[in-house]
Amino acid sequence: MSTIRPTWVHATILGTFCAGFGVALALTDDITKAPIKERALEDKMAALGQVIPKAIHDNNPVVDAVTLTSAEGKPKTVYRAMKGGAITGIAYEMDASGGYGGPIKLMLGIDPQGKLLGVSVISHKETPGLGDKITPAKSDWIGRFTGLSLGNPPADKWKVKKDGGQFDQFSGATITPRAVVGGIRLGLEYFAANKPGMMEKK
Numbered sequence: 001m002s003t004i005r006p007t008w009v010h011a012t013i014l015g016t017f018c019a020g021f022g023v024a025l026a027l028t029d030d031i032t033k034a035p036i037k038e039r040a041l042e043d044k045m046a047a048l049g050q051v052i053p054k055a056i057h058d059n060n061p062v063v064d065a066v067t068l069t070s071a072e073g074k075p076k077t078v079y080r081a082m083k084g085g086a087i088t089g090i091a092y093e094m095d096a097s098g099g100y101g102g103p104i105k106l107m108l109g110i111d112p113q114g115k116l117l118g119v120s121v122i123s124h125k126e127t128p129g130l131g132d133k134i135t136p137a138k139s140d141w142i143g144r145f146t147g148l149s150l151g152n153p154p155a156d157k158w159k160v161k162k163d164g165g166q167f168d169q170f171s172g173a174t175i176t177p178r179a180v181v182g183g184i185r186l187g188l189e190y191f192a193a194n195k196p197g198m199m200e201k202k
Contacts (some may be wrong), residue, residue, distance in 0.1 A: 051109025051118035056088040059082035096183025101125030131176035150188040158185035
C-alpha cells in the first residue's frame with residue numbers, strides 16, 4: 001500500500017533544496033569574486049603599462065583615477081600617472097566605432113601637452129589575417145601613433161590615406177584602420193575638451 005505524502009511535505013523538501021542550492025551559489029560567488037576582481041585589476045594594469053611608460057610615474061594610476069563624463073554622457077574613468085606629486089600622463093579607454101567586426105576598444109595614453117604616449121587595442125573582433133594587424137603581435141602599425149597629437153598631424157589629416165589623411169591602411173583592409181584612426185582622433189579631442197578635469201588634483 002503506497003503512502004501519499006501531503007503537499008506541504010513536498011513543498012518543504014523543495015524549499016530546503018532551493019535554500020541549500022542558494023547558499024551554495026552564494027558561497028561560490030564569494031569565493032570566486034576576489035580572484036575575478038584581482039584578475040580584472042591585473043588586466044587593467046597590463047593595458048595601462050602599454051600606454052604609460054613606467055619611467056614617468058611612481059604611483060598606481062588605477063588608485064589615482066578620476067571619473068569624468070564621456071561624450072555620450074556616460075561615466076569615463078581617467079587613470080592618472082604621477083611622479084613626485086605631479087601628473088605626468090593620463091590614460092582612458094575609447095570605443096572606435098565602425099570596425100568590420102564591431103566596436104574596437106582602445107586604451108590611449110596622453111601626456112599633459114596632449115601628445116600620445118601610446119595606444120593599445122584592448123579588444124576587437126576584426127578578421128584574422130587582415131584587421132587584426134592593429135595588434136602589436138601582428139604588426140607595428142599601432143605603435144606609429146606614439147608621439148603624435150591633435151595638431152601633429154592637423155585634425156583634418158587624422159584619416160587613412162584612402163580618405164585623404166596620412167595614415168596607412170592595410171592591404172585589403174581599410175575599414176579597421178579607418179575605425180582606429182577615427183577613434184584615436186576622437187580620444188585626442190576628448191582630452192582637449194576635458195583637460196582641466198583630468199589634470200585637476202584631488
